[in-house]
Amino acid sequence: MSTKQHALSGLYAITDSALLANERLLPYCEAALSGGAKLLQYRDKSSDTARRLSEAKALHTLCQKYGARLIINDDMHLAAKIGADLHLGQKDGSLLKARQLLGPNAIIGATCHAQLELAKQAIAQQADYIAFGRFYNSQTKPGAALANTDLLEQAQQLNHPIVAIGGITLDNGSVLIQHGANMLAVIHGLFAADTPVTVEQRARAFSALFTD
C-alpha cells in the first residue's frame, strides 16, 4: 500500500454505477489504475449490501496490486470492514468518529463544496484532504454548487492537500492544477468510454498533467 503522502497527488478516479455497469467495473477500474490513478473511489448509492461488499473487496485487491488506495464513499462501516479509506460529504457522518473507527493511517477526505470555511472545519476534524467543486458542468452532479479558481488560490493558505472535482476533462484539468489542485477527481471525463483501452489512455494523460 502506498503512503498517504504519495497517494495525495495525481489522478483520483471515481466509479459510477451506470457507466460501469455490465461487468465494466473491474476492467475499467484496472485500466484507470494501470494508467496511473493514485486514488480510486468506490461510489455506489445502492443499498445492496452484499454486492457493495464484494465489489469493494475486489476493488481493494486491485488497488493493492497497483500501489493505489481505495476510498469508500459515504460508508465508514464498509471502509472499516475491509480496511479501506473513506470520503465523507457534509451529511455523511462525523469525520472525528470516522477517524476513531479507521485509525491514523487511513486517508479520510471531506467534501467542502465551494466554501473555505468548510475546509477549515474539515482540517480541524483531521481530514487528510479537502475537496472543492464543482468546477465545470458535470453530467454526474449538474446541480452542485459552483467553485472557481480563486477558491483554489485562497485554499493554498491552508497548506493541506486539495482535490478538485466536477466536470473535469483532459482539456480543462490543467488550469486547476496551475491554481493549486493537488488531485483531480474524475468520473465522466475518465470512465465515459467505449473500451478500457481508452480509459487507460485517458488516465495516463491525466497523470501526465501532474508532471508537466
Ligand SMILES: Cc1ncc(COP(=O)(O)OP(=O)(O)O)c(N)n1
Ligand atoms: C473527491 C470527492 N469530492 C466530493 C464528493 C462529493 O461528496 P458528497 O457531497 O457527499 O456527494 P456524493 O458523492 O456522496 O453524492 C465525492 N464523492 N468525492
Ligand SMILES: Cc1nc(C(=O)O)sc1CCOP(=O)(O)O
Ligand atoms: C460526486 C461529485 N461531487 C461533486 C461536488 O461538487 O462536490 S461534483 C461530482 C461529480 C463528479 O463527476 P464528473 O466528473 O462526471 O463531473
Ligand SMILES: [Mg+2]
Ligand atoms: Mg456523500
